[in-house]
Amino acid sequence: MSNKIHACSFDEIIERNWPEGVKKTRQRVDIYRVLHDCDQPLSAAEIFSALNKEHPKEGYAFSTVYRNLLAFEKAGILVKSVLSTEDNAVYELKQATHRHYAVCLKCHTKIPIKTCPLHDIAEHITESLPDFQITGHQLEIYGYCDKCKNTPAQ
Amino acid sequence: MSNKIHACSFDEIIERNWPEGVKKTRQRVDIYRVLHDCDQPLSAAEIFSALNKEHPKEGYAFSTVYRNLLAFEKAGILVKSVLSTEDNAVYELKQATHRHYAVCLKCHTKIPIKTCPLHDIAEHITESLPDFQITGHQLEIYGYCDKCKNTPAQ
């Protein structure tokens, strides 16, 4: 319920955001729901265990999760990224404006950073890289969150 | 020969920068040399093939490369990072000032960005994350380099 404009059901959200050309299956809707209900990027393993927690009776395969994350990415509604502090990829539904995170090195919580600071200095970068055609960027802050900062050791 | 102050031999560089408590072996010196002679971060596989190209007669094990990269990292002379555009880690000797790169999505060249733009807006970030203890950050620009920008497709 993070990116709703006004109150509406999950079915309506699905209806509105579902990408064209992607067949709507039970597994894909479930994966979409997990990503939608979470406010931070998730790893494939986290998505997998969330699915099996919410629907213990249904069977899910890792390959299905990976294949559908790829399908969502190709359809343009999901972004995959690899954070320098974790060794596996994380996935999140594409936001209206892209986001960056502060990642806690201890508990791995990912706190969205409100503004994209890069925006302010994009021209600065373009100046120093005149021949490079910039298509994107990634910024990641790391450190310790409020809960963990007093006990940073493992 | 990238970070020399004035002209000096590789032996002198090694002598000056070798970390304490790290035994100096042939393999470690060779790995150091590969990293030192390159101006961009390298993956373990790239380091491995550079070693075997320079010293075809000597045997190198992947495990040795990984273990020694870890040893260098623990000794504080190397930084490991995972770029969002590549799915494996890259390694480089720690620079006096930390660096960021513009990564070409086609040929994977990594062009160092002269200044760290984050510096200018560190306080901006601190303001919006008052409870988060920042210990570091990672910034990565991606797109297409001069050579590849006219043929971005694979």
Added chain:
DNA sequence: TTGGTTGCAAAATGTTTGCATGACC
């Protein structure tokens, strides 16, 4: 009905570890 999707298992990839041998200080 039919082509795309799923689940399973196996393969591929990148990285780590156990252990006997070997090299540095």
Added chain:
DNA sequence: GGTCATGCAAACATTTTGCAACCAA
């Protein structure tokens, strides 16, 4: 000479792929 590093192979974790059965359009 003792300790730590090496090479090899095997283990490991994550991700990808082949294939037959299945399901949504």
